Amino acid sequence: xxxxxxxxxxxxxxxxxxxxxxxxxxxxxxxxxxxxxxxxxxxxxxxxxxxxxxxxxxxxxxxxxxxxxxxxxxxxxxxxxxxxxxxxxxxxxxxxxxxxxxxxxxxxxxxxxxxxxxxxxxxxxxxxxxxxxxxxxxxxxxxxxxxxxxxxxxxxxxxxxxxxxxxxxxxxxxxxxxxxxxxxxxxxxxxxxxxxxxxxxxxxxxxxxxxxxxxxxxxxxxxxxxxxxxxxxxxxxxxxxxxxxxxxxxxxxxxxxxxxxxxxxxxxxxxxxxxxxxxxxxxxxxxxxxxxxxxxxxxxxxxxxxxxxxxxxxxxxxxxxxxxxxxxxxxxxxxxxxxxxxxxxxxxxxxxxxxxxxxxxxxxxxxxxxxxxxxxxxxxxxxxxxxxxxxxxxxxxxxxxxxxxxxx
Numbered sequence: 001x002x003x004x005x006x007x008x009x010x011x012x013x014x015x016x017x018x019x020x021x022x023x024x025x026x027x028x029x030x031x032x033x034x035x036x037x038x039x040x041x042x043x044x045x046x047x048x049x050x051x052x053x054x055x056x057x058x059x060x061x062x063x064x065x066x067x068x069x070x071x072x073x074x075x076x077x078x079x080x081x082x083x084x085x086x087x088x089x090x091x092x093x094x095x096x097x098x099x100x101x102x103x104x105x106x107x108x109x110x111x112x113x114x115x116x117x118x119x120x121x122x123x124x125x126x127x128x129x130x131x132x133x134x135x136x137x138x139x140x141x142x143x144x145x146x147x148x149x150x151x152x153x154x155x156x157x158x159x160x161x162x163x164x165x166x167x168x169x170x171x172x173x174x175x176x177x178x179x180x181x182x183x184x185x186x187x188x189x190x191x192x193x194x195x196x197x198x199x200x201x202x203x204x205x206x207x208x209x210x211x212x213x214x215x216x217x218x219x220x221x222x223x224x225x226x227x228x229x230x231x232x233x234x235x236x237x238x239x240x241x242x243x244x245x246x247x248x249x250x251x252x253x254x255x256x257x258x259x260x261x262x263x264x265x266x267x268x269x270x271x272x273x274x275x276x277x278x279x280x281x282x283x284x285x286x287x288x289x290x291x292x293x294x295x296x297x298x299x300x301x302x303x304x305x306x307x308x309x310x311x312x313x314x315x316x317x318x319x320x321x322x323x324x325x326x327x328x329x330x331x332x333x334x335x336x337x338x339x340x341x342x343x344x345x346x347x348x349x350x351x352x353x354x355x356x357x358x359x360x361x362x363x364x365x366x367x368x369x370x371x372x373x374x375x376x377x378x379x380x381x382x383x384x385x386x387x388x389x390x391x392x393x394x395x396x397x398x399x400x401x402x403x404x405x406x407x408x
Contacts, residue, residue, distance in 0.1 A: 006177045020074070024067050089134055123164050136170060137185065144192045159193055175201060184216055191220035199226055206238055215244050222251045228259035233273045240272035242303075249279060260284075266292055271301040278304065282311035290315045297328055309336035313343050322347040326356050334368065341371045345379070354380045361387055361395060369398040377402060 130136045140162075147158050174186035175198060183205070190198050202224075205217035218238075221227065233240075240248075252260075265277025266289065278296060281289050293315070296308035309325075309332050316322060325340050326347075332340060341360060347353045357380075360372040376383045388399045 006173060006179070006182065024070070092132075092134060093138055127165065130165075133170075136167070140167065140170075140189055141185075144189055148192050162193060171195070171198075180210065180213060183213055187216045187220045191223040194224055199224070202226075203232065203236065206232075206236060211241065211243070215241075215247055218244060218248055219251050222248060222255060222257070225255065225257075228257050229261040230257075230265060231261060233276070234264060234268050234270065238270070238273070240270070240276065242272075245272060245276050245279070248276065249283065252280065253283070262286055262289055263292065266296065271299070271304050274299075275301075275303045275307045278307040278311050282307075282314055287315050287317075294324070298331065302333060305331070306333045306336055309333070310339060313339050316343060316346070319348055326352075329356075329360075334365065337364065337368050338371050341368060341375060345375055350379065354383060358383055361398065362392075366394060366398060369395060370401050373398050373402045 126139075130139055143158060143162055147155060171186050171189055174182040175190070177183060177186075187202070187205075189195070190202070202217050202220050205213055206221065208214050208217070221232065226232070232238075260277075260280055262277055262281050265273055266281065268274045268277065274296065278293055281293060290312065293308050293311050296304055297312060299305045299308065309328075312321070313325065313336065316325065322344060326344070329337060329340060337360075341357070344353055344356065354376070357372045357376050361369050361376070361383075364372070373384060373387060376387075384399065384402075387395050388403070390396050390399075
């Protein structure tokens with residue numbers, strides 16, 4: 001019933017706005033004709049005699065003025081309603097927040113002293129206070145904020161408190177509401193309390209085109225621990241953004257997810273999922289996947305290739321790894337090239353190392369030249385001295401940056 005009410009409000013408001021638009025649009029035509037026929041019925045224009053002799057252009061101007069005046073009245077009325085509503089909500093928030101907090105903490109931490117009857121009375125007292133949707137949201141948000149800051153028995157008690165208030169119907173209604181803010185609120189409550197029974201619908205929300213809703217649904221799935229292996233990312237063919245990936249990585253680290261199927265992610269046909277798998281392998285130091293990640297370096301997708309480079313560089317511990325990095329240097333992104341130059345200091349073949357760094361200084365962009373000279377400064381001063389007097393202005397500037405001279 002709550003869901004039906006939300007949809008009725010949603011469509012009635014939009015229907016009202018559409019009706020106003022159609023009235024204004026139809027009015028322009030109606031007041032310039034003697035009558036409008038509806039089958040055998042006729043609706044006569046009472047002011048036609050006053051408007052029939054007015055030139056069309058003048059009538060159009062007058063009607064537009066009328067529309068703008070009415071629009072101003074409607075917008076002013078809406079703004080007044082908005083500010084009155086906002087002030088009322090602020091008063092409710094300030095008045096009830098402390099009251100809710102006091103009742104909540106008394107209930108949570110004094111529960112052992114309550115008889116069953118007293119406990120029921122306390123719950124009824126809180127329910128009585130929650131006589132509007134806004135008050136319920138304030139209260140639920142307070143419970144949520146408390147829940148993320150406590151552990152153990154306190155969290156269990158908090159969840160029992162939520163359950164005893166029987167707010168499933170409100171969460172369900174908000175989750176299915178046509179309004180984005182309601183869905184987001186419901187997802188936060190579900191994920192932070194790790195409520196069960198909403199899995200299937202949350203998975204449907206993952207495929208929504210709205211990026212905010214899509215991301216929040218992903219975070220909810222991760223917080224609920226529904227799929228620790230992250231298999232669902234491939235099964236549902238989800239299109240991820242870089243923002244999604246960063247949020248997911250942060251959440252996975254917070255939740256300390258341990259059962260990730262790295263190979264399934266790395267070998268995904270979805271390039272962003274493949275990149276996510278490579279990134280997680282690097283963060284969790286899964287060096288046993290080095291050979292699989294090495295194969296992704298030549299991927300045509302820049303994101304996958306860069307993540308593969310960054311991960312392989314962090315895993316490099318054999319001379320053959322550095323040989324491979326120097327060989328594939330040209331196809332690396334600038335970020336990866338900078339990291340390769342920094343890590344090449346671990347390469348044991350000094351002659352090849354110096355030769356490679358010299359080539360980098362002579363052929364690459366300014367930031368990479370500077371990094372290569374910085375490395376050479378520690379292993380081959382002869383090369384640095386030569387570059388200092390190079391005929392190439394960019395190389396000389398690179399040297400001056402490293403040697404901490406002012407550029408002219």
